[in-house]
Amino acid sequence: MNILLFGANGQLGTKLKDLLSSKGALRSVGSDDLDLRDLSVMRAFIREVRPDLIVNAAAYTDVDAAENDAESARLVNAEAPRIMAECAKDRHALLVHYSTDYVFDGGAREPYSETSPTSPLGVYGTSKLAGELAIASSGAAYLTLRTAWLYSNRGKNFLNTMLRLATERDELRVVDDQVGCPTYSDLLAEATITMLDGLYANGAVRHERCGLYHAACAGQTSWHGFAKKIIEHAGYANRVHVTPITTAEYPTPVQRPAYSVLSSEKLARVFGIRLPDWEAGLRRCLSERGNGG
Numbered sequence: 001m002n003i004l005l006f007g008a009n010g011q012l013g014t015k016l017k018d019l020l021s022s023k024g025a026l027r028s029v030g031s032d033d034l035d036l037r038d039l040s041v042m043r044a045f046i047r048e049v050r051p052d053l054i055v056n057a058a059a060y061t062d063v064d065a066a067e068n069d070a071e072s073a074r075l076v077n078a079e080a081p082r083i084m085a086e087c088a089k090d091r092h093a094l095l096v097h098y099s100t101d102y103v104f105d106g107g108a109r110e111p112y113s114e115t116s117p118t119s120p121l122g123v124y125g126t127s128k129l130a131g132e133l134a135i136a137s138s139g140a141a142y143l144t145l146r147t148a149w150l151y152s153n154r155g156k157n158f159l160n161t162m163l164r165l166a167t168e169r170d171e172l173r174v175v176d177d178q179v180g181c182p183t184y185s186d187l188l189a190e191a192t193i194t195m196l197d198g199l200y201a202n203g204a205v206r207h208e209r210c211g212l213y214h215a216a217c218a219g220q221t222s223w224h225g226f227a228k229k230i231i232e233h234a235g236y237a238n239r240v241h242v243t244p245i246t247t248a249e250y251p252t253p254v255q256r257p258a259y260s261v262l263s264s265e266k267l268a269r270v271f272g273i274r275l276p277d278w279e280a281g282l283r284r285c286l287s288e289r290g291n292g293g
């Protein structure tokens, strides 16, 4: 199987690169190799590689910066996936893509399912939703996995920011009125591989299993709750105090959903996959930190 991975240097992509290498002949691509905003170059590249499976872990993920760079967000998050799906359809290949809890406005009071109405609050969520819809209407075989609050031991993310600040300060003031599902990106990469294993039967895609899935760690917490557990499990709790604040006390260029908990029940029902509770995910991530996790 020819596999083409985009976003190979991101949090999720780095682990996918590891795991997909045993699944076939893997070509992995980062932004240094190919700028996804250059759609015609990307299309020609896909045709040259002739993939049977395209995995797209690339995205314009800077939620605030997207407000001032809507065109890049649109190209990377909506147009590039649309063309990947067209190419997948032409080749009878499968496209695996990722989306976000930020397609929701946060007005719900119970976990969002795949059929809950979407209503993104900003450019990032809007562009990601456009990518989802383009794939869904392409006619290609696809898996789109909506995930949430991704973190890992690599790159710029909430976990790494908290651990850095904990070495510099004795108080961290963290928003307590946004609730979601912190998800260790390695767990999502592993779930993706298990899904792929369950998707093919005798080398052919089981089309009835294709579609949109929520894939986030179980349970829910606020950014403050997440920060508290990071500080506790990392062994800083006796020195660093984590103070709850409101969103109004920490204004950002774009509004985040107040509540973006995802129900991953469909993933459990169709593929028998349950991601662990978010706190178990955090413990695993921290335990892998020392050994290059």
Ligand SMILES: NC(=O)c1ccc[n+]([C@@H]2O[C@H](COP(=O)([O-])OP(=O)(O)OC[C@H]3O[C@@H](n4cnc5c(N)ncnc54)[C@H](OP(=O)(O)O)[C@@H]3O)[C@@H](O)[C@H]2O)c1
Binding pocket: 007, 008, 009, 010, 011, 012, 013, 030, 031, 032, 034, 035, 036, 037, 056, 057, 058, 059, 060, 061, 076, 098, 099, 100, 101, 128, 146, 147, 148, 149, 150, 151, 155, 185
């Ligand atoms: N991070 C989160 O909290 C979160 C939450 C929900 C959903 N998601 C979704 O989960 C998926 C994986 O996210 P992640 O956190 O792993 O993202 P990430 O660490 O930000 O990685 C995204 C990758 O996309 C690449 N990329 C960005 N612009 C590009 C361009 N113009 N051309 C080529 N490559 C480009 C980046 O390359 P460079 O590093 O070289 O720029 C980066 O390696 C994405 O679909 C994201 O929308 C993320």
